[in-house]
Amino acid sequence: MLRYVLGRLLYGLLTVWFIATATFVGMHAVPGDPLLDARAVSPEIRRNLERRYGLDQPLPLQYLRYLGNMARGDFGVSFTQHNREVTDIIREHFPVSALLGVLAISFAALGGLVAGVLGALYAGRWPDTLIRLLVALGISVPGFVIAALAQLAILRLNAWGGVALLPVAGWGSAAHLLVPAAVLGLATMAFLTRLLRAALLETQSADYVRTARAKGLTPARILLRHRLPNAVLPAVTVLGPAIAAITTGGFVVELVFAIPGLGRYFVQAVQQLDYTVIMGTTVFYGAFLVLMVVLVDIVYGLLDPRIRSAQGAR
């Protein structure tokens, strides 16, 4: 097991290095001049600026410095926000995104579990039909449309109730979290529901289920003790991609609901071409996602001994 975990971690580290390198190469391969500004800069000032940013040194040296700074968590200073370190931006706004993401994942996992089990239990009858309809909607309606519709629904609800039951946008209280987290988790929930329902139906004809039935166990017990643990396994593998999807989805939800998370700053930086912020957040997000995937792999290895032996040998 230890070998498996170490292998995964090493692989994750290699991936992060690759992302950082690709970012560096990409940024330098693209035409353009970081010091090109509307103001005319005299050669002396330009030389000083280049020295300040280390741009006068040969590229391999710049690359090493860049890697060293990243390893120490120093991503440089924002281009557009004066004297603001990228690290500070991340430190300040990532917790907001993380809180939203954790809530969304929990909502998705819980909702997906309940809806998937219900769908499999009532397969072919109306609760199943209803759940499948909702799943189809969750999978096929774009996130920003759902976010906008949710805002509209809150507005109508508040107007109907005569008081502000839920805030339409913003950040600060627990009530601000509720709807954005649900919206963010919806697509993942739909996906998990579909997966779990299919996996549960697959177990219906498994040998161990027949054995359990022959032993005289109740259907509820067979479902919870025998079928569910086996059906949940494939759902764990999609948690990695699900975290990635929720991270990307967070950009939109944060934008629509005016939540001061890192995603919103990232999109802003993208629109303003704030290179250091883009680079810093990209590498940060990349490292975060790789860490999550590695964690999910480790959890999967813990749950399923077959994986551990198969991949540990690699």
Add this chain to the structure above:
Amino acid sequence: MNHAPVPADFLPLERGVDAPEPLHAGASQARRAWRRLVANRPALASLLVLLALLAAAIAGPWLWRVDPAAQQLGQASLAPSLTRRALLVADTEPPAACGDGGGLRVCGNAHTVAVRLAWDAVADAHAYRVYRHELAPRDAHDLGVPLAELGAGAAPAFEDRVGLEARRYVYSVAALDASGTMRVTGTLALAVEQAIPWSAARRLGLVDASERARIGSQLRLPAHPLGTDYLGRDLLARALHGARTSLFVGFAAPLACTLLGLAWGGVAGYAGGRLDDALMRVADFVVALPFLLFMILLRVAFGIAPGESGVAPLLLAMVLLGWPAPARLVRAQVLALRSQPYVQAARLFGAGTPWLLARHMTPNVLGVLLVSLSFAIPSAIFTEAFLSFIGLGVVPPVPSWGSMCNDGIRAMFAHPHELVVPAVLISVTVLAFNVLGDGLHDALDERGDTR
């Protein structure tokens, strides 16, 4: 029948010697799969919907010849309707007689170009305030939008020309006395009629310069079956042109990914060993590349400034980062096929690598690829919509369903149809592809029709 095998039986055949014809038992695999797919009602319906959408995207802009980028600010945010008429009015009308008495009253026709109001002077009034509400006012604090504050005069009147739409409005006039205390003196509910000013009608070529006599009559306007957006652009034209953008990106990117993946994964799976390891390691790393950053860099490399449309970098980024998924799929499939008895048998008959790839590998991988393609297309459509939404993809005036959603969200509360039209198109397309993908998956599953 009693033939004892001798070593000569297993030698490769000479070139030009016909191999024994295999016996065909029943229909081919593809034909059986097609039969199962057609029997699956939702999948068949999805296929038809998608074909219809595709036809609309290809032929639509030829049939509905309206410029998707033409703005008509006077006809902004119109609800969907098939027949549209409007009252032709002069650009500026002379003051109309309103008569006396009767409290707050409307002079002439109330139409979307102007609503003229008049009311009786109130004895102690120092000034009047005019309000406009879209609902019936509940009390004196709920009068709606304050339009103007006017000094008191003998025959007070007001002309409203601010953002009028063809709907019901409730106007209120309040009088302010010397101390500034406000008292509502008149309320009037009226329906405003859609109108078009003379100059706009001339610009659209709806009337000749000699037809000034038609002022005051109804004019038939070009219809907007799906309404117009916040700049008065025809939504049907935008939806049809947008379908071209969205479906082009949606099809082209996954298709290119699949072809690239087929080659990459096929080579990796067929060659095996160290080459396989190296190729798949590259795929692993490409997956980890940050998509948005890549997108931005490509845009810069293509020389596209922020806020400009760029389909090429979008497509390129999706292809360059998207191929590992089909490549893995193909590799796994080829690995499994390689050890299948019938492939080994074919090799025994002397089949070379090209023949094996063309005759045995590709057809068997195709089914899996078709299923993965039908799931990759909706995800590509989503990606395009998302990127256009954050301003990295297609930007107005070029229409795409994603950029139309972005426009529509701004006016969502007042004019939901502007968001509903593109959102429904995206959702229907994505749903249809998902259902079709499920159907294909079941149809290609040779285990039969158990589910």
